[in-house]
Amino acid sequence: MSTVMDRRTLLRDSSAAALGATALSAFALGEPALAHQALRTTPLPDPATTPVPNPPFPHGLDPAERAHLKTFDELDFDVFTHADWSRLGESHAPNIRVHWPDGHYTDGIDQHIADLKALFVWAPDTRILEHPIRIAMNEFTAVTGVMRGTFTRPMPDGNGGFLPPTGKKYAINMATIGIWNRRRGYMDEEFLFWDNQSFYAQIGL
Template sequence: MKKRIIKSVALKLMTVGLLGAAVSCSTPAADTSKYEDEIAALKEQLKEVAENNAVVATNLKTFDTLDFEVYSNQEWKRLHESHAEDILVHYPDGHTTTGIEDHIKELAPMFVFAPDTRIEEHPVKVGAGNLTAVTGVLQGTFTAPMPIGGGKFIQPTGKAFKIPMCTVGLWNDEGVMYEEYLFWDNQAFMKQIGLAE
């Protein structure tokens, strides 16, 4: 989509430029001035598109680092590289948290019963303006006891999980997300680790 926008603006610039050149060959120079404003406006549009694309590319690169390194290696002290201190996070079951510390409390427990939890790829990555969306595969193996509260545990099944996930992020001008939406299928997850049918 971004490439189409750039091509469209570039095509307009070339068309206006060619028209201006053709008119300047057949009419007095004073008549071409009406094209100068349009050319300037199109150049400004092209500049804005390029700047937006650069910001989106930077945010997507930051998100790759978040999932592949920070999350997968539990480097929670680095979460501020991609998350605002007061980030609002929406989870698949509908609840939310506010702030990095509460977000870590939601993420860290999975590593207790599945220490090899990781995300290694983002097959789809898109963005526009201050919004990015990525898909990935959340995977790991249920190899350690799962705490369920009150000093009780579910013993590991040894089963692996591999579930699709999607994250939508809204980014501020400092290059960190101030709001994040997480999507995956909890029922599919429970089935894969042997805790549901």
């Protein structure tokens, strides 16, 4: 329990700059688990507007780190994209804590499935098929992705009513930080990040 609390404290108390500095330091030191096949000579375009190929897994991963990234690819490309919620337990602990971009969190896989299903009510073509950046180190993974969909069906407004569909498409960059249970092979905790203001603006709300 103390180890889990220490990890949560690290994430809660570390600024984005500090986490970024840690990653850059690892690159500078040649940490293989954080380096891609080759260092990029030009910046990536915006993956949400200019699709980029999924990169290979980083060099130097141990078997658990590679398994975590592989499982996460399957989570987004297969489980999430095809709304195959019966498989979510392959990547998520039964009592997983999930932190959402607006600051609230939920506990338990059943609640997480309900929240994910809600995305498909109004955008049944919701999907994630790109992971432009993949990082793994020990029990942590950090993966960026692009979530896409189209607002084609009424959206529940939370007050018993519905917002009419606008027919607008969205494509938002997102990042997920996962804390994995090495013994069991699934995430105990997940942090989701994306720009909600851009999200709502793109779908016309």
